[in-house]
Amino acid sequence: MPSKVLVARPEIDEATRIMSRDVAEEFVRLASSMLYTAIDLRDGDASRAGFEYAVKRYGPEMVALFSHGDADKVIGWDNSMLDTSNAYLMKGRILYLCACKSASTLGDKLIEEEASAVIGYKDTLTVVTQGGEMLEAFKNVLRKPSVILMGRTVGEAYNETLSEYERWIEYYDQADPLIADILRSDRDALVLKGDENARLVPATYIIVANTTAVMQVMMVIMLIKILISKTLNTVKQ
Secondary structure, eight states: OOOEEEEEEOOOSHHHHHHIIIIIHHHHHHHHHTTOEEEEEEGGGGSHHHHHHHHHHHOOSEEEEESOEETTEEEOSSSEEEETTTGGGGTTOEEEEESTTTTTHHHHHHHHTTOSEEEEESSOOOOOEETTEEOHHHHHHHHGGGGGGGTOOHHHHHHHHHHHHHHHHHHHHHHOHHHHHHHHHHHHHEEEEEOTTOOOOOHHHHHHHHHHHHHHHHHHHHHHHHHHHHHHHHHHO
C-alpha cells in the first residue's frame, strides 16, 4: 500500500492564498508524482472537523499544514485545525508545520503524544511577496522539507532546509540586506523535534521492489519451463 500524505491549506486571506499556491501546491504535486496517496484539504475542508475526519479515515503517515499559527495551534478554515487538545491524533506521524510559532508549545505536545517527528517554526515566520507572488528564496526554503517525500530522513530534510536558507542569505547579504535579515530570522525559528531518523518509504520504491520480485519469480518459472522442455526432449530421443 502506498504511503499517504495529508496536506491542509486553508486559503483564509491573501497570505495563506499565496502560501497555498506557491508552497503547498508543490507538496501535493510531488506527493502525487511519487505515487503517494495525496489528501489535499483546501478551504472549508481544512477546518478542524474536516482535518480530524481525514486523519481518522485515511491514516496519513505524513501531515503538512500551511496556514497561520500560534504557539499552541495551527489555524484552520474556521477555527484551530490542530492544537494541543487534538495533538494525540498525530501519534506515529511525521509533521511539517509551516505556520508561525506552532512548533513551540504545540510541537512539544505533539512529541509528548508520540508523533514521530516535527519540523516547523518556533517563532514568527515571515515571507516576502512581490506582485502577489512569493519571492523565489522563500518558495525554495519553505518547499525544501518536501524532500521527505523522496525518502530523506526528517533530520536530512531539516539540514537541507538550513543549507537552503544559508544559500539565499549569502545571496541577499549582497543583493538586499533587509531580505537577508528576514531569512536569518526564519532560519533561526526553524526547529526539528522528535526522531531525526524518521522517514517515509516512497511508493515508487515499493513498486520497483515489487516489480523486481515479480520479475524474479517470472524468471524462475521460465527456467523451470526450459528445464522441463529439455527433459522431455531427452526422453523422446
